Amino acid sequence: MTDVIIAGIGQTEVGEHWDISLRDLAYAAIREAIRDSGRLRPQALYVGNMLAPNLSNQAHLGVLLADHCGLTGIEAVTVEAAGASGGAALRQGYIAVKSGMVDAVLVVGVEKFTDQVGAGVDSALATTTDSDFEAIQGITAAGQAALIAKRYIYENKVPANGFAGFALTAHANGAGNPNAMFRKAIKPEAYAKADMVSDPLNMFDIAPVADGAAALILTRADLLPHDYHHPLVKIAGSASSVDTLALHDRHDPLGFVAARVAVEQALQKAGITLEQVDFFEYHDAFSIYAALALETAGFAARGEGWKLAADGSIAPKGRIPCATMGGLKARGFPGGAAGVYQAVEAATQLRGGAGRCQVAGAKTGMIESLGGPASTAVVHILRTD
Amino acid sequence: MTDVIIAGIGQTEVGEHWDISLRDLAYAAIREAIRDSGRLRPQALYVGNMLAPNLSNQAHLGVLLADHCGLTGIEAVTVEAAGASGGAALRQGYIAVKSGMVDAVLVVGVEKFTDQVGAGVDSALATTTDSDFEAIQGITAAGQAALIAKRYIYENKVPANGFAGFALTAHANGAGNPNAMFRKAIKPEAYAKADMVSDPLNMFDIAPVADGAAALILTRADLLPHDYHHPLVKIAGSASSVDTLALHDRHDPLGFVAARVAVEQALQKAGITLEQVDFFEYHDAFSIYAALALETAGFAARGEGWKLAADGSIAPKGRIPCATMGGLKARGFPGGAAGVYQAVEAATQLRGGAGRCQVAGAKTGMIESLGGPASTAVVHILRTD
Numbered sequence: 035m036t037d038v039i040i041a042g043i044g045q046t047e048v049g050e051h052w053d054i055s056l057r058d059l060a061y062a063a064i065r066e067a068i069r070d071s072g073r074l075r076p077q078a079l080y081v082g083n084m085l086a087p088n089l090s091n092q093a094h095l096g097v098l099l100a101d102h103c104g105l106t107g108i109e110a111v112t113v114e115a116a117g118a119s120g121g122a123a124l125r126q127g128y129i130a131v132k133s134g135m136v137d138a139v140l141v142v143g144v145e146k147f148t149d150q151v152g153a154g155v156d157s158a159l160a161t162t163t164d165s166d167f168e169a170i171q172g173i174t175a176a177g178q179a180a181l182i183a184k185r186y187i188y189e190n191k192v193p194a195n196g197f198a199g200f201a202l203t204a205h206a207n208g209a210g211n212p213n214a215m216f217r218k219a220i221k222p223e224a225y226a227k228a229d230m231v232s233d234p235l236n237m238f239d240i241a242p243v244a245d246g247a248a249a250l251i252l253t254r255a256d257l258l259p260h261d262y263h264h265p266l267v268k269i270a271g272s273a274s275s276v277d278t279l280a281l282h283d284r285h286d287p288l289g290f291v292a293a294r295v296a297v298e299q300a301l302q303k304a305g306i307t308l309e310q311v312d313f314f315e316y317h318d319a320f321s322i323y324a325a326l327a328l329e330t331a332g333f334a335a336r337g338e339g340w341k342l343a344a345d346g347s348i349a350p351k352g353r354i355p356c357a358t359m360g361g362l363k364a365r366g367f368p369g370g371a372a373g374v375y376q377a378v379e380a381a382t383q384l385r386g387g388a389g390r391c392q393v394a395g396a397k398t399g400m401i402e403s404l405g406g407p408a409s410t411a412v413v414h415i416l417r418t419d
Numbered sequence: 420m421t422d423v424i425i426a427g428i429g430q431t432e433v434g435e436h437w438d439i440s441l442r443d444l445a446y447a448a449i450r451e452a453i454r455d456s457g458r459l460r461p462q463a464l465y466v467g468n469m470l471a472p473n474l475s476n477q478a479h480l481g482v483l484l485a486d487h488c489g490l491t492g493i494e495a496v497t498v499e500a501a502g503a504s505g506g507a508a509l510r511q512g513y514i515a516v517k518s519g520m521v522d523a524v525l526v527v528g529v530e531k532f533t534d535q536v537g538a539g540v541d542s543a544l545a546t547t548t549d550s551d552f553e554a555i556q557g558i559t560a561a562g563q564a565a566l567i568a569k570r571y572i573y574e575n576k577v578p579a580n581g582f583a584g585f586a587l588t589a590h591a592n593g594a595g596n597p598n599a600m601f602r603k604a605i606k607p608e609a610y611a612k613a614d615m616v617s618d619p620l621n622m623f624d625i626a627p628v629a630d631g632a633a634a635l636i637l638t639r640a641d642l643l644p645h646d647y648h649h650p651l652v653k654i655a656g657s658a659s660s661v662d663t664l665a666l667h668d669r670h671d672p673l674g675f676v677a678a679r680v681a682v683e684q685a686l687q688k689a690g691i692t693l694e695q696v697d698f699f700e701y702h703d704a705f706s707i708y709a710a711l712a713l714e715t716a717g718f719a720a721r722g723e724g725w726k727l728a729a730d731g732s733i734a735p736k737g738r739i740p741c742a743t744m745g746g747l748k749a750r751g752f753p754g755g756a757a758g759v760y761q762a763v764e765a766a767t768q769l770r771g772g773a774g775r776c777q778v779a780g781a782k783t784g785m786i787e788s789l790g791g792p793a794s795t796a797v798v799h800i801l802r803t804d
Contacts, residue, residue: 055551057551084478085472085478087470087472087499087546088472088473088478090550091545091546091550091554092546092550092551093469093470093473093499093501093546093547094499094500094501094546094547094548094664094790094791094794095499096499096500096661096795097500097501097661097662097663097664097790097791097794097795098549098664100661101661101663101664101665101668106661106662106663106676106677107660107661107676107677107680108660108661109510109658109659109660109661109797110500110661110795111498111499111500111507111511111659111795112498112499113496113497113498113499114472114478114479114480114481114496114497114498114499115479115481115482115495115496115497116478116479116482122496125494126511129514129515129518129520130514130518132518132520133515133517133518133519133520134518135514135517135518160476161472161476161477161478161479162478162479163479164483165475165476165477166440166442166477169476273494274494274496275492275493275494276481276482276485276486276491276492276493276494276495277482277486277491278482278486278491279479279482279483279486280486283486291491291492292492295492405479405482406479406482409479409482410479410481410482410495410496412494
């Protein structure tokens with residue numbers, strides 16, 4: 035089978051887009067991706083979205099977006115896997131192209147979180163936990179992450195402000211990304227005095243909910259336009275795995291088993307080792323998830339993921355650059371779009387077009403999209419020659 | 420590529436299941452499907468669901484169900500395309516197996532509509548229309564169908580009670596299906612005096628929202644257990660297409676273009692003609708949609724679909740038996756599960772196990788799952804040798 039190529043990429047700025055509808059937001063990213071691909075016409079659309087039925091009173095996004103973009107006649111569905119919806123939509127698009135059943139696929143992640151504020155978003159986000167046994171008790175996404183962080187700090191004797199490096203790196207990198215929600219580096223003192231949100235996680239340990247859309251055109255290498263002028267970025271590996279939904283059902287709350295399994299499988303499918311990965315876009319919805327992502331991927335021993343943030347290993351010139359364009363923390367976390375942003379950013383890096391965020395000589399990037407505390411994990415490995 | 424086989428089928432009775440949770444409802448169908456397949460172990464789960472984030476406060480169903488069924492470690496996502504969610508989930512499962520990337524897939528459709536009543540369900544259903552331009556004006560799913568039916572009756576001079584045959588056939592067939600919500604034949608007089616719901620559609624023109632779950636195990640023919648004892652039911656064709664979302668954007672509100680395109684493509688992929696189709700499970704959420712499904716598939720000329728119901732052509736011994744186990748009207752309409760029920764019922768027919776509902780000598784069945792007024796259409800053709 036020929037390689038699946040990310041032929042086109044598009045994205046909107048991440049932020050608070052109260053002045054633009056969900057469909058127009060998606061259209062902006064889709065138009066850019068189609069243009070970028072050399073005007074490939076997709077036959078299928080996979081929409082990654084998390085909460086539009088709740089927050090925007092709009093389901094059936096496949097038709098909504100295909101219609102709005104002049105693509106009626108193609109096939110179109112929404113793929114939902116909580117915070118991993120974007121990664122899951124990418125994976126379905128990848129499978130469709132790899133199968134040979136369609137020639138070109140459009141993957142779009144879109145989310146509008148900020149039309150509603152505060153409790154509305156928290157309640158909607160809580161529908162991605164176990165509703166009957168967790169949400170009904172009042173747990174929130176941040177509450178779940180805080181429980182995990184407490185245990186992690188206790189088991190591993192993490193010092194005060196031990197997670198600071200994740201936010202500092204993300205914000206330093208976001209400063210160079212014109213599409214990031216926050217484009218300002220922060221200082222350790224700012225982290226140290228930030229308001230507590232869900233003890234032990236402060237404001238800088240938690241990625242901001244945001245609005246945004248990102249899009250990809252996938253096709254097979256032999257179907258690219260003759261005048262295609264970008265370096266080829268191929269999807270070398272793709273894998274996904276799920277764990278228990280409720281945190282209380284985990285034998286090991288710090289295990290993030292689904293993330294470990296998905297990374298192992300994706301590397302195996304790509305036929306590479308972890309040492310060949312030049313940068314890692316993790317799902318830093320919460321700093322503790324970034325720490326666990328580093329450990330379960332194999333970049334750090336158990337209990338030592340936080341040290342890679344503290345010692346500069348995840349910085350652009352470190353051992354394994356992470357959140358290279360700001361991550362969820364500084365680029366912003368637009369729900370089901372996040373996983374697609376990761377792919378757009380990784381492709382930008384591999385094309386050598388990341389500007390101030392560029393990881394020098396990057397040939398292989400790994401992206402990981404999580405739903406809940408790695409209840410779902412989707413991992414893709416992108417490569418260029 | 421080898422054929423994709425429906426190796427296992429499972430379903431719950433359709434009805435009002437206030438006493439059982441969404442996950443337990445799905446589990447009952449999943450357990451039956453896995454047993455029926457000879458205990459194949461799926462590597463991927465595709466959940467067809469329409470409104471659980473709204474009606475059950477539960478998103479992230481892939482993990483919920485994989486976890487509840489002891490299947491953590493596999494991959495799992497929800498596929499949403501309004502009323503066509505079940506058909507769309509089946510299509511994603513089919514693509515995954517056909518691609519060779521997974522050996523066995525579990526497809527489950529599940530919906531709980533009746534925990535909420537009246538306006539709650541109507542509002543939730545309205546999120547599948549164009550929220551910004553239709554739902555906000557107060558349109559409901561039944562209202563949309565009524566607008567189409569009015570035009571259809573006007574253009575085609577349909578007499579009073581012209582749609583009665585759809586409900587009469589569905590209820591007569593449902594009487595023989597132990598899993599149907601309504602198992603009682605109705606008389607023409609009952610139809611004639613039924614309460615109007617959304618003029619010109621009366622109570623019997625509208626399928627009842629219901630709770631239910633249905634499940635399928637898909638695999639490749641060469642991977643079936645050695646002692647597999649069911650007749651082989653293969654997926655010979657699969658296709659999907661979308662139209663505009665808003666009804667007011669259609670050039671031809673009676674055209675149901677997406678349904679026409681999906682049928683044409685599915686027949687072409689299966690390499691058969693319409694004459695070879697022995698029975699047709701259409702999406703009779705509203706009787707008018709059944710009439711248009713018959714026309715756009717090619718079983719009737721434009722404007723004459725209703726006559727096939729009036730003259731007995733869709734009866735079990737007619738030219739093209741439809742809704743053979745009750746259809747959405749009598750088996751019941753459990754949202755995102757409906758398309759999976761269609762596949763379970765078609766496989767039952769092709770195995771020759773439909774009991775009193777059996778279509779004699781059936782070798783080829785076509786199933787069509789619609790989202791909205793054929794805003795999404797998904798068609799599958801199932802065959803046995």
